[in-house]
Amino acid sequence: MINRLVVFGATGDLNARYLLPGLAALRAAGHLADGFQLTCADRTGWSDEEFRSWTAGQLDRHGHSCPADARTWIADTVRYRQADATDTADLASLIAGDGPVALYLALPPVVFPGTVTALRGADLPPGSRIVLEKPFGEDLDSAQELNRLLSEVVPEQAVFRVDHFLAMTTVQNLLGSRLANRVLEPLWNSAHIAEIEIVWDESLALEGRAGYYDGVGALKDMVQNHLLQVLCLVAMEPPLSLGERDLRDRKIDVLRSVRPLTEEDVLRHTRRARYLAGRLGEREIPAYADEDGVDPRRRTETFAEVELHLENWRWSGTTFRLRSGKALKDDRKEVAVHFRPVPHLPFGHTGEALPNVLRFGLDPENMTLGLTGIGSGARTLTPLTLTAQMEAPDLPAYGRLLLDVLHGNAALSIRGDEAEEAWRVLAPVMSAWSGDRVPLQEYPAGSHGPAPESGKDPR
Template sequence: MIRRLAIFGAAGDLTARYLLPALVKLHETGRLPGGFQILGIGRNEWDTESYRREIEGRVAELAPELPEASRKAVAGMLEYRRADATRGEEVAQALRPLDEPVAAYLALPPAIFAPVVEALADAGLPEGSRVVIEKPFGEDLESAQRLNRLLHDTFSESAVFRVDHFLAMQTVQNLLGLRFANRVFEPLWNREHIDKVEIVWEETLALEGRASYYDSAGALKDMIQNHLLQLLCLVGMEPPHTLNERDLRDRKVELLRAVRRLSPEEVERNTVRARYSAGRIGDREIPAYADEEGVDPENGTETFAQVTLGVENWRWKGVPFVLRTGKALSADRREILIRFRPVPHLAFGQEGEPLPDALRILLTPERIELEINVNGPGDPFELERTTLEAGLAPHELPAYGHVLLAALEGDSTLSIRADEAEESWRIVEPILQSWAKGRPQLLEYPAGSGGP
């Protein structure tokens, strides 16, 4: 296991909100090796002591449930070094005198990934080092291909971790067990029995001070191109021979290659883009997205995106996959919904057709629900809807704890392979191109509503 972690973007929200709390949890559960060292690299005018005080205070505020002893222990592992991450000589100076492998975590804006990778190459990392890159990987297909070539000039593919923390979420991992370890589901997991699949991540959160990143990305790049397409992979892929790195990622890439690119006419019919106007969510007054600080209204950035895709293979031909995400909505809804086809003949004579069976895989909170029809308590020949549900015990580690542990141990099973990242951009590229031309029209929805 690598014992040196260098976090580029040491002062950022990602570091304080996710990476440091995850490291505290790794320490609490005894998963960090002896002599572990964390280098925080940034451009702030701090020394190590002031950085430790700053970060310990922010972690205590953001994750107060973590034990104080572990928070202080991780703070004691921190060392701050000032450097411009895009300049090779400054990166080399910041990493000295490291003479053993380091995991370089790029907790930085995606726009500077390429110059930072070049700086790491110029700095000459110790043999056996790894680089960890957050999403989105690139800005489009061409930039993702360019970034992959740049990475492969310096690192082997096994040393590159394109992370997506959704893959480390418990209910996402449970998709594998649900599908491939239960005979009751796998024979039904195809076009003959499934009518529609919805993959939804809707939230009441608005911009929350993320304009500098979000206004250049939007909902399609921020959520659908990476997180939701990864969920599509796990829902739709063929059974892997094993769950090792190669077999699992091969199956995911096969599925992505089967997703048909939309024509410009299909983009207009099968996609929706919108942004929120002023409204109210609970006791919060939400300004219109275009009026949020740091937003350029002329960018036409969407805060809601819905895309309906088709998978052109034997298992899924004709089944629509609806990927939907949005901000500042009336309720949080984070789930995968499998809608089954109705039975071919219904002997019950009641008015109105009962709803077909549905399987809900709730991502937060972690729960599985199966909605079915049963005989009602009154007339035995009338049906009523009932839900069988099971809560899932939480993982010992948060998602980012699994992400960091995998990178330190060199387990790339749940990271994104180079061809996988490029295939994801291939799917969304025609959508981005049509949206840039104003097709379909950018709609609006009041904050606190159900969306457009």
């Protein structure tokens, strides 16, 4: 296990909301020993004491579920260094010391190439690891170039292209439910499943993240990485094991099987939109274009929906719908598996036999199965719902992610060729959207999103 962690982007939202609380959870669970060294770096000219005070406040705010002694230990242990992440001398000073180090680049993706280039001359200790947050590049060409730069610094096994979705218990339960239950896997194909929705709709609006979000949008922020990763777990063939090579090989098989989107496909089967002014609960939300830090000329979408099809034996004929939106009326974060209807109802009851829907709730964590039964004392078909509540995870997603990095378990990180393949899948969508060949629809904040195509349920 690596016992040194350096986080670049120390004062950013990612460190405050997720990394520091994740480290506190690891300390509380006994995974971080007293000799663990944590250094946070940024351009801000703070002292150790100032940063430790800031850290304590962020942990109280975002990590309050962790025991107080674990939060205090993180705040007392962390060291702060003012540094430029693209300066070789600054990097060399930060990583100097005994043994390998894990470098977590909690930075805007545009900074990654400069940081990785600077690391070439920083004398990175053998066995060190580099962690990069999504999105990995801005398109296929930039992802390929970043992979080339990384290969000049560390071997592929030492690169962690992380996606915290894959560390979520419910996302991992997709595999468990499929592969550990004989009742599901025989039905897990296009003969029985008509459509699978992978949805991350949230009531949160921009929430002060214009500096990042306005240059990315919903397609790159959510669909290109998070939702495509969930698609891989939903649609992959059973791996020989959950080891690094077997799992990653099966994931990339899914991405390679995605039918290339023609321009006509993009026009007919994708949607983009951004929110107008509206009301969310008791809050008045301004239009996205009027949010602080937003450049309306970029025409950044806050809602993205893409319909994909896989060209393989298992899934030919099933539709995969990936969707994410901000400032919507309700939070809806789930994988919904829509089974085909039964071919014949052999009895004379009235009512409709609804198709079965198996829902994996991603947040909150639960599972429901919609069935059809017979109403009590009546000759009427009636819907039934079976619900299972997941056990609370022993670690938050970022705690699990950080533990995998420190132990060198790369199974749930994204391999270089997989990162490139994900950009290939959505390249036609990005091209058409950037050229305004798909209309940018609008929807009021607090609504269910843009109007669906005729005959389609917006939810």
